[in-house]
Amino acid sequence: MICPECGREIPEGHLYCDVCGMEVRIVPDFEPEVENSITESLSGVVETLTDEQEEEPEGEHEKQKNLFVLSLGCIFVLGLIILVAYFSVTVYFRSAEYQMKTAMVYIEEGDYETALVSLQGALDAGGSFEEIKLEMVACYDALGEEQDYIGSLYELVSHEQVSREKLVQAYDKIIAFYAEKEQYEQVNTLLQNCPEASIQEKYSEYMANMPEFSYVEGAYNEVVPLKILSNTNGHIYFTMDGSNPDRYSEEYISPIFLETGEYEITAVFINEYGIKSPYAKATYQIDVSMPFAPEVDAYSGDFFTPQMIHVEAEEGCQIYYTTDGSEPDGLSTIYNGFLPMPLGDSSFKFAAIDENGVSSEVTVRNYHLEPITDYTKEDAQSVILRYMLNTGRIVDLYGTVSAEDPRRMIYVFACCVNIENEGDFYIFSEYIENPDGSREKTGSYYAVGMYNLPLYGTHYDVRTSNFALGTELLWQGS
Incomplete structure (x- = not known):
């Protein structure tokens, strides 16, 4: 082949001229017979296709159309399924259940701050308020965040839909928290506002309720034995002039007998933790006839x-x-x-x-x-001891019963009386004193004359409301 550019010969099989680099353009020789044959063949194919298309029944075309619509429907449904699945997964991850499970995992790992984030998410997602709050309380406790700890507990006890079991748990924790810090005033305030009577009863020792009067205030025509009652152990102080009592006022110990007159009673209760109750006040008008003085x-x-x-x-x-x-x-x-x-x-x-x-x-x-006599009651006592020593009832003037029996006979002065037709006497009561110092009354009495010390046995005569001498003179006296 000759290069059309430089006229040099291009070897067979080369696509470029080795001299000038001109690209070889191979153009086949034109053959009219072949072109006509190709044209006829293509025309026949087109006619055939046209005839087949014209001969295709209308039902087949409708099937293809339906198939296309069905395909579009399938694609739409598949997309919808994918969309629903996406939103379902998203909703689950944001659900209270998932957030709660995640929080528990963090709690087990000791990651309380992250657990609190998940717990808040569970709460925002509408999870169980009481369950979530108690877990949050435990996290705050572990982190030592006292303000959030006690605040969450107060949210629990003030929530309207908390179960009784969880309510009791919350109150237990709050009271334990304040009791440990000896903040008893806060405990009392908490319990005073507690709607659960059983909780108040359980912790009544911390409460300082207003004292109660056993009688309703008002007018009475009889003596009123007024009692002042408290809800637990402690001290009640009161006044009767309308002033407010304090711990230095008169303490209530036994019933107050209100006789004729007007009384304005004010009482306050202070429990064992020093917490003071509100004041209780009552006014009484008593009008009763008074007996004559003795x-x-x-x-x-x-x-x-x-x-x-x-x-x-x-x-x-x-x-x-x-x-x-x-x-x-x-x-x-x-x-x-x-x-x-x-x-x-x-x-x-x-x-x-x-x-x-x-x-x-x-x-x-x-x-x-002051009797006019030369002898005192001690002289009279000595007479009794000498008599007992002489009769062998004691072994010494100290009153010892015997060497084997360390007990003592004791003679205690009781009174001095005038016994009709007999004279004036010192009266002594006989006791046995044990080694431990305790004494037992024997029931025997002795009378010693005040002026010359004669000794008699004696006894109390109910008929005369006085002592009477025994018939036997026990000791002659001086």
Whole structure:
């Protein structure tokens, strides 16, 4: 082949001229017969296809159309399934169940801060409030975050739909938290607002409820034995003039007997943890008839011989008395008809109390008894010991019973009395004293004359409300 560019010969099989580099363009020789034959063949194929298409039935075309629509439907459904699956997975990962499971895994691993994030996610997703909050409380406790810890517990106890079991758990934790820090005022405030009576009862020792009065305030025509009640152990303080009591006011110990008059009682309770309750107030108007004051036959003064004090009161009244200066009431000593005047100085206060508990005005007597005699009660006691020693009942003047029995006979001065037609006597009561110092009364009494010390056995005579001498003189005296 000759290169059309430079005229040099190009070897057979080369695509470029070795001299000028011109690309060889191979153009086949034109053959009219072949071209006509190809043209006829192509024309026949086109006609055949055209005829087949014209002859194709309409049903086949409809099938292809339906197949296309079905394909599109399948593609749509598949896309929808994929979309639903995507959203389902997304929703699950954001669900309370998944967030809770994830949080528990973090808790087991000790990653409490990350667990709290998942727990908050579970809470936002509508999970169980009480279950999630308790887990959050445990996380805050592990992290030492006290403010969030106690805040979450308060959210639990203030939530309306928390079960009783979880409510009790929350209260237990709050109370334990405050009790450990000795913040008892917060415990009391918490319990006062607690709607669950069983929880209040369980922790009643921490509560300081307002005291309660046993009588409703108002007017009464009888003596009111007023009691002031508290909900647990502690101290109740009260006033009767309307002022507010404190721990330095009078403490309530026993019923307050309200007699004729008007009283404005105010009470406060302070529990064992020092928590003070609100004040309780009540007003009472008492209007009852008062019995007459007791009549005492011996007036105040100095006496030189033994005296028996006789006291009388109107019918239906009991006489009570004191010797220590206190005001007599229903708990004082009862006058039983026998009341010898004590030696030396003494002071008596008498009151008559009727069947309704109404007390009379108080009768006061002050006495000084100093018998004119050369012998004291100690001299009289020595007479009894010498008699017992001489009769072998004791082995020494100390009163020892025997060498084998270390107990002692003790003779205790009881009183001095005048025995009708016999004279004035010192009266002694006999006791046995054990080695441990305890004493037992034998029931025996001895009377020693005040002026010459004769010794008699004696006993109390109920008929005369006085002592009576035995028939035998035991010791002659001086």
